[in-house]
Amino acid sequence: MSEIAETIQEPLEQADKSKINSMVALFVAITATFMALCNVKDGNVVQAMSQAQAHSIDAWSYFQAKSTKQSLAENTLEMLKLQTPRANDSLIKKYEDQIARYEKEKNEIKAQAEGFTKEYDDINLFDDQFDMTDALLTIAIAMFGITALTQKKWLLYFSGAVSLLGIILGLAAFLKISLHSDLISKILG
Numbered sequence: 558m559s560e561i562a563e564t565i566q567e568p569l570e571q572a573d574k575s576k577i578n579s580m581v582a583l584f585v586a587i588t589a590t591f592m593a594l595c596n597v598k599d600g601n602v603v604q605a606m607s608q609a610q611a612h613s614i615d616a617w618s619y620f621q622a623k624s625t626k627q628s629l630a631e632n633t634l635e636m637l638k639l640q641t642p643r644a645n646d647s648l649i650k651k652y653e654d655q656i657a658r659y660e661k662e663k664n665e666i667k668a669q670a671e672g673f674t675k676e677y678d679d680i681n682l683f684d685d686q687f688d689m690t691d692a693l694l695t696i697a698i699a700m701f702g703i704t705a706l707t708q709k710k711w712l713l714y715f716s717g718a719v720s721l722l723g724i725i726l727g728l729a730a731f732l733k734i735s736l737h738s739d740l741i742s743k744i745l746g
Contacts, residue, residue, distance in 0.1 A: 577713060581705045584713075585698055588720045592694040595727045599687035602680055609677040616670035620663055627659035686730035693723030 634652040637645060697720035704712045729736040 577708050577710065578705055580713060581701050584717055584720060585701045588694050588697050588701070588723070591724050591727060592691060592698075595687050595690050595694070595730070598731060599684060599691070602684045602687060606677055606680045606684060609673050609680060613670055613673035613677060616666055616673055620666040620670055623659050623663045623666060627656055627663065630655045630659065682735055683730045683733065686726055686736060690723050690727035690730060693719055693726065697723060 630652050634649060634656065637649055637652065697716050700712065700716035700719060704716055726736055
């Protein structure tokens with residue numbers, strides 16, 4: 558009687574294995590495809606971050622150059638006032654106007670530089686989200702591999718949940734919805 562039970566049980570086990578492996582293959586294909594799309598988008602995000610950072614650095618350098626020019630003009634004005642008091646009012650007026658112009662230009666440049674810095678920080682948030690998406694999807698694919706080897710249904714569901722979490726995080730990043738988790742960043746960082 559045990560031979561008959563084994564004969565019946567064997568095809569049932571094979572069908573169950575085949576079903577789990579088919580589900581694993583489907584989930585891996587979906588996860589890997591979405592991961593590839595996220596990697597392309599993350600590459601674009603990193604390029605935008607680099608550009609914003611370069612603009613920020615350029616603007617702050619320009620701000621510093623204006624500050625240096627303003628400082629030179631202030632020093633020249635002080636020297637003029639000490640050397641020839643009231644003797645050269647037009648030259649003194651010229652330097653006072655320059656100083657005022659530099660101050661105005663510096664404020665404009667500073668606002669622009671701060672804007673580029675904010676742009677960088679805003680973009681970086683989504684870069685972090687794509688990075689976390691990549692990590693979760695990579696973990697899910699590895700867990701799907703273990704699922705195929707062990708044939709454990711609970712592991713299939715857990716791996717699917719990790720994959721789904723990564724996909725949700727990635728979709729949010731694509732849609733520019735901040736689901737940035739400081740806790741996950743602190744753990745991973």
